[in-house]
Amino acid sequence: MSTEAAAESGTQDAVPAHRYTAALAGRIESRWQDHWEDKGTFQAPNPSGSLADPGAAAGREKLFVQDMFPYPSGAGLHVGHPLGFIGTDVFARFHRMNGRNVLHTMGFDAFGLPAEQYAVQTGQHPRKTTEANIETYLRQIRRLGLGHDDRRRISTIDPGYYKWTQWIFLQIYNSWFDARVNKARPIAELEAEFAAGERATADGRAWAELSASDRQRELNSFRLAYLSEAPVNWCPGLGTVLANEEVTADGRSERGNFPVFRRNLRQWMMRITAYSDRLVDDLDRLDWPDKVKAMQRNWIGRSQGARVSFAAGEHAIEVFTTRPDTLFGATYMVLAPEHPLVDALVPDAWPSDVDSRWTSGAATPAEAIATYRRAASMKSELERQENKDKTGVFVGAYAENPVNGAKIPVFVADYVLSGYGTGAIMAVPGQDTRDWDFAEAFGLPIIRTVRPSDGFEGKAFTGDGPAINSGFLDGMAVAEAKPRMIAWLEERGVGEGTVQYKLRDWLFSRQRYWGEPFPIVYGADGVPRALPESMLPIELPEVDDYSPKTFDPEDAQSEPFAPLGRATDWVEVELDLGEGKQTYRRDINTMPNWAGSCWYQLRYIDPYNTETLCDPGAEQYWIGKDPAKHGANDPGGVDLYIGGVEHAVLHLLYSRFWQKVLFDLGHVSSEEPFRKLFNQGYVQAYAYTDSRGSYVPAEEVVERDGKYFLGDQEVNREYGKMGKSLKNVVTPDEMCDNYGADTFRLYEMSMGPLELSRPWATKDVVGAQRFLQRLWRNLVDEESGELRVTDTSPDEDTLRALHKAISGVREDYQNMRNNTAAAKLIELNNHVTKRFSAEAGTPRQVAEAMVLMLAPLCPHVAEELWSRLGSTESLAHGPFPVAEERYLVEDSVEYPIQVNGKVRSRVVVPADAGVDQVKAAALAEEKIVAALAGGEPRKVIVVPGRLVNVVL
RNA sequence: GCCCCCGUAGCCCAAUCGGUAGAGGCAGGCCCCUUAAAAGGGUCAGAGUGUCGGUUCGAAUCCGAUCGGGGGCACCA
Structure with a gap:
């Protein structure tokens, strides 16, 4: 029974009237929440632009703290969601109390698949359900007492917001990447280069000879946002295409787990690959968890190597290798089954004396390859990955190793991927495990070109060592041999040093309704044209049916159909885009939901600006580079960004890319969006299943002797996520009702370090509750409600305890x-x-300090006590107590005395005693004298302030 | 298969530079308050740091193996 219920059931003598109960906490909390809102306590002034109050911002150190903004789900919050929000709030409040101008707010990432799916389920317009969800969300987080500047709330679905998302798209569309200066430039500058003849067109014609459409086509091939007809990830189950980052390793959609097929479709792409080097290199300038940096490096997958050309008849097979030093050991080649050269290389008949393992028993090479290709295409990604047995078939042709003229057979095998490098490899079994496996299976020669280290008994040797069997490289270490070989290849024009990346361009269009429309129309020539900035925002049209057209998840041949195509009145539009009044067709794709989250830190800074996406002065103030504080190499960015690790390569890579484009074009001064990143852990929970394997309500399960029971039925315990279907959800609302928000906040924060995942245990919350009750009782009389604070000065011990704290x-x-x-x-x-x-x-001195120190964690009860202590001002802006040094130093120190590392005795000496004095005192101590038995210690170690170790 | 992180009381977790293994909470024992109860008050006990080995005067901490848990990548040439 809750205390509140007890109080109401007539047994109120049992609970003192002024005890800090959940009911009292609830009253205090809503009162302070109203107060903060009325007074605008958490409003952070800008130096310029909207929300400017230069006087209030000047001279204060700033702090920009940001949470990864939530998607407002229809399911509402569980206790895991606010963990990071509370963490940032405590941090923000602490610094606000210390005088910093703190920007902390929260908006909503409200476009995207889940919102649309939820809307489809409930049969309502996504805007309606999304906005309702946002209301619920705001109500829930308001109860937690988060100190947000609510003037700065943004939502990605507001036309005033997505106007700028579209504007940024136009910026990207209207730029190209100039590799000579390694940065983006306006497309107009490229056009000028073409016009001036400083740059040749693709087909060599002069710029003046090109038609308007041809010029557009030429420019389009340079744009950072471009349409491409390329293999993309088509997900029939979702009815949309997906970015590589949204497809799991086993070839399924991250959301919904539907199969994904490669299809050639015309789609918008973002040329993120142009930024590969900067995205990798600038990781070194960020204060981010190593884990996330590693994931991004891995995803970008930069590898240094060489491109080498192998002659094969009248053809040349290009390969990429990271080990040009092993070229003398290349004993065969492999092409991916889809490689375009395969058909050209295949002869009519097998060469004589061909190994029977190479032909798979087929009568001709063409037949063998056709069979192999069919088998390979039948394999799912998963099968391919699970079964690493090497398969392949001989093409029937030979190539020539450029380094020694050796004739080496060419194979087709699916362990070589068409999507990476050139889709072809030189195989060096001596130094590559995969090649070794293949060579063993097909009886191919193996030549070691690096001498394995002593005692090496494995097969392929991938380590470092001197080159052998390698002509002019012999004796060189790998690092030395690589550039030597590259130079040799370049001299002869058969290869060159190069860098290869795994990162692919970002597929940026989706066939969904609930997203930002593209500010693009197509003329009769089918060439896209950007709409002028003055027409933004391009608002989403109303349609009767906003649900996407989805298909049988396995139907690879289905065609995407974008819901915006149904808005026929909207699609066809008459405009004058400088070509005279013409009819255009709008682009009916929408942007992925990553678009809105790519730049929201900029809009938090200046949410009401209608002239530009973010006032430059405010941008500079909140996220500009600060070399004085963060070093010469500081890229700028949000001071602290907290969120889950699941966005390591999606959101965090995309937003870095956009920030860099905006930086290159001069719209922002910071090169990175997030200077410091922190990943909070997850709150997890136990779930219980009965004998049939179905979940039972976790809150009704009891533990007895290490086993778990629902009534007298034993149930099985699992550990993992919190979720409706697992029947183990605990909500912050329940916690606020039963304990109060401050208790809930305190409990979440004291469960462990913020970065750690931890199990939720409702029964433990009472510990936090008891502490606040005790603290309250120390300051307020539970019976009368009178303040229990005296003006006496605290004793020495108390002062020491206080200042230490x-x-x-x-x-x-x-x-x-x-x-x-x-x-x-x-x-x-x-x-x-x-x-x-x-x-x-x-004593008042102690009471006040304690209340102030509690405030970041438990702001409501702290404000309440602070005002009862007599302050008329909120404590949100401090003061925060400062320790006095004199109470931190002790008069005397107790030294443990070890004999050979074991504690044998102790001695108390004055704190300012020197090493010799401590040593003398220790050696004079009676147990030590006894241990020495008149002898001399071999050594005496004195660690000042710590201990003495006597070595016998 | 490769890479990263983590193993400290029954449970969640502390422990600056290697320096007395314990700050805090839950659960437990005992006592007080109470007609009774407890989400009240007080108090007590509890592990030698997953395991093995090494370095050191001294190891939870550093190094090497090994076991267990979690995560990332995965035929990327």
Whole structure:
């Protein structure tokens, strides 16, 4: 039974009227939430632009703290969602109390598949359900007391917001990447180069000879946003195409887990690959978890190597290799089954004396290859990955190793991927495990070109060592042999050093309704034209049916159909785009939901600007480079960005790319969107299944002797996510009802370090509740509600405890160790309880400091106590206590004395005692004298302030 | 298969530079308050740091193996 219920059921003598109960907490919390809202307590002034209050911003150090903004799901919040939000709030509040101008707010990532799917399920317009969900979400997070500047809330679905998303698209569309200066430039500058004849057109004609459409085509091939007719990921089950980043390793959609097929379709792409080097290199300038950096490096997949050309009859097979030093060991070649040269190379008949393993028993090479290709195409991605047995078939032709003229057979095998490098490899079994496996299976020669280290007993040797069997490379280490070979190849024109990337261009269009329309129309010639900025935003048209056309998930041959195509009145539009009034057709794709989240940090800064996406002065102030504070190499960006690790290569890569384009074009001064990134852990939960394997309500399960029961039925415990279907959801609303938001916040923060995932345990919440009750009781009389604070000065012990806590708590907050900060507050409160609960009250000095230190974690109860202590001002802007050094140093120190590393005794000496004095005191201690038995110690180690170790 | 992170009381977690293994919470024992109850108050106990080995005067901390858990990548040439 809750205390609230008890109080109402007539047994109120049992609960003192002024105890800090959930009911009282609830009243305090809503009162302070109203107060903060009325007073605009968390509004952060800008130096310029909208929301400007230059006087208030000037002279204050700023701090921009950002949460990965949520998608407003219809399911509402569970206790896991606010973990990071509370973490940022505590951090923001601590710094606000220390005088910083803190920008902290939260908006909504409200476009996208899930919103649309939810709308389809509920039969309502996505805007309606999404906006309703946002309302629910705001109500839920308001109860948590997050100190957001609510003037800065944005939502990606607002036309005032997506106008700028579209504007950025136009910027990207209207730029090209100039590799000579490694940055984006306006397309107009490229056009000028063409017009001036400084740059040759693709087919060599002069610019003046090209028709308008041809010129557009030429320019389009350079744009950073471009239409491409290329193999893309088509997901019939979702009815849309997907970016590579949205497809899992086993070839299914990340959302919905539907099969994904490669299809040639005309789609919008973003030339993110132009930024590969900068995206990799600038990771070194970021304060991000190594794990996330590693994932991005891995995804971009930069590898240094060489392109080598192998002659094969009148053809040349181009390969990419990271090991040009092993070229002498290339004993065969492999083409991907889809490689375009395969058909050209295949002879009519097998060469004589061909190995029977190479032909798969087929009568001719063409037949063997046709059979092999068919078999390969039948294999799913998953099968391909699970079964790593090497298969392949001989093409029937030979190529020539350029380095020694050796005649080497050419194979087709599916272990070579058409999508990476050139889709062809030189196989060096001696130094490559995969090639070794293939060579063994097909009886191909193996030549070692690196001498394995002593005692090496494996097959392929991939380590470093001196080159052998390699002519002019012999004796060189790998690092030396590589450039030597590249130089040799380049001299002869049969190869060159090159860099290869795994990163592909970003597929940017979706065949969905609920997203940003493209600001693009097509003329009668089918060539896309950008709409002028003045026409933005291009608003989503109303349609009768906004559901996407989805298909049988396995139907690879289905065709995407974009819902916007149904808005026929909208699609056809008459405009004058400088070519006279003409009829155009609008692009009916929408942008992926990553678009809106690519740049929202900029809009938080200046949410109301109608002239530009973000005021330059405000941008510079909040996320500009700050070499004085962060070093000469500082790229700028949000000071702290907290979110889950699941966005490591999606959102975080895309937004870095956009930021860099905007930087190149001069729209922002910062090169990176997020200077420091932090991944919070997840709140996980136990779930229970009965004997039939179905989930039972977790809250009704009890533990007995290490087993779990629902009634008398034993159930099985699982650990993992919190979710409706697992029947283990606990909501923040329940926590606020039963304990209060402050207790909930405190509990979430004291469960462990923020970066750690941890199991939810409702029964543990009471610990946080008890602490706040005790602290309250130390300051407020539970019976009368009178303040229990005295003006007496605290004793020495109390002052020491207080200042030790101040110093520790301050440091903990600074480093986001909210769990240990909470522990130190509890420790201090325990001291206060012991010392003053039997007295008239707590000394004011201690009471005030304790309340202020509690404020970042539990702001409502802290504000309440602070005002009861007599302040008329909110404590949101401080002061935050500062420790006095003199209470941190002890008068005397107790040294443990070890004998051979084991503690044998202790001695107390003055804190300012020198090493010799400590040593003398230790050696004079009676147990040590006994241990020495008149002899001399071999060595005495004194660690000042720590211990003494006597070595016998 | 490769790479990364983590193993400390029954549970969640602390422990600056290697320096007395314990700050805090839950659960547990005992006592007080109470007609009774507890989400009240007090108090007590509890592990030698997954395992093995090494470095050191001294190891939870550093190094090497090994086991267990979590995550990422995965025929990327």
